[in-house]
Amino acid sequence: MHGLFYFIKMNQNKPVSIQQKFSLFNDQWSPKIIAESNDQLIKLAKIEGEFVWHNHPHEDEVFFIIKGKLLLKFRDKEIELKEGELYVVPKGVDHFPVAEEECWVMLIEPKGTRHTGETDFERSVDEKDQKWI
Amino acid sequence: MHGLFYFIKMNQNKPVSIQQKFSLFNDQWSPKIIAESNDQLIKLAKIEGEFVWHNHPHEDEVFFIIKGKLLLKFRDKEIELKEGELYVVPKGVDHFPVAEEECWVMLIEPKGTRHTGETDFERSVDEKDQKWI
Numbered sequence: 001m002h003g004l005f006y007f008i009k010m011n012q013n014k015p016v017s018i019q020q021k022f023s024l025f026n027d028q029w030s031p032k033i034i035a036e037s038n039d040q041l042i043k044l045a046k047i048e049g050e051f052v053w054h055n056h057p058h059e060d061e062v063f064f065i066i067k068g069k070l071l072l073k074f075r076d077k078e079i080e081l082k083e084g085e086l087y088v089v090p091k092g093v094d095h096f097p098v099a100e101e102e103c104w105v106m107l108i109e110p111k112g113t114r115h116t117g118e119t120d121f122e123r124s125v126d127e128k129d130q131k132w133i
Numbered sequence: 134m135h136g137l138f139y140f141i142k143m144n145q146n147k148p149v150s151i152q153q154k155f156s157l158f159n160d161q162w163s164p165k166i167i168a169e170s171n172d173q174l175i176k177l178a179k180i181e182g183e184f185v186w187h188n189h190p191h192e193d194e195v196f197f198i199i200k201g202k203l204l205l206k207f208r209d210k211e212i213e214l215k216e217g218e219l220y221v222v223p224k225g226v227d228h229f230p231v232a233e234e235e236c237w238v239m240l241i242e243p244k245g246t247r248h249t250g251e252t253d254f255e256r257s258v259d260e261k262d263q264k265w266i
Contacts, residue, residue: 014212015212015213015214015215015218015219015220016218016219016220017215017217017218018217018218018219019217034219035195035219035221036193036221037193037194037195037221037241038173038192038193038242038243040171040173040241042195042219059171060169060170060171061170062168062170062175079147079148080148081148082148082150084150084151084152085148085149085150085151086148086149086151086167086168086175087148087149088168088169088170108170108173108241109171110171
């Protein structure tokens with residue numbers, strides 16, 4: 001195993017502070033991995049503006065809002081999420097996240113989930129390029 | 134499917150407010166289910182005092198502290214978790230949760246995880262008796 005990666009994984013042996021982890025990065029639309037459990041990854045992301053219509057054919061995706069607001073557009077409705085609220089986007093359901101101002105979100109999804117599903121997009125970040133922090 | 138259960142599951146179609154869900158119950162050591170994603174359940178619990186030594190042979194368990202403090206004792210160490218911190222207890226690892234004052238915690242674990250692993254205990258709540266709220 002790569003030495004740095006191994007070191008970071010070993011750091012799972014300590015409490016993970018959400019606020020401290022959010023202080024470590026400023027790039028938007030680039031989920032960072034903070035924990036792994038039962039082949040699910042817990043990630044943090046800062047997002048602002050519009051993403052892209054996409055779905056994950058085989059994976060449900062949890063959005064939990066840590067700071068700010070997030071609008072999740074669906075083909076047939078819109079769901080507005082505020083701080084302290086979560087929502088599960090079921091597998092296969094098209095969604096389009098929009099944040100008018102920067103929103104801090106916790107994502108929970110299985111290992112191997114592509115950021116934008118099958119959709120290629122300038123903001124896609126392949127999981128292999130998503131880093132542990 | 135049982136009518137009430139079906140109704141509650143349908144309510145997953147709305148944002149889930151963590152604070153509002155915590156306002157719905159006061160019983161301690163009795164996890165309530167608030168969401169399901171990829172066969173994992175997200176649960177809320179209010180805990181105070183000592184639990185029991187136990188482990189989950191096949192499931193990792195995420196503890197995310199929403200309010201208060203939680204001490205996780207292990208055979209070889211102790212981990213203190215504060216509000217906004219999370220920790221993943223790996224499968225098969227004995228742990229003993231203690232909260233000096235009432236602590237509100239979010240748990241994430243697979244469906245079918247027994248509350249106290251293989252250990253029978255007066256505070257065990259079988260998953261079939263864990264309710265959606």
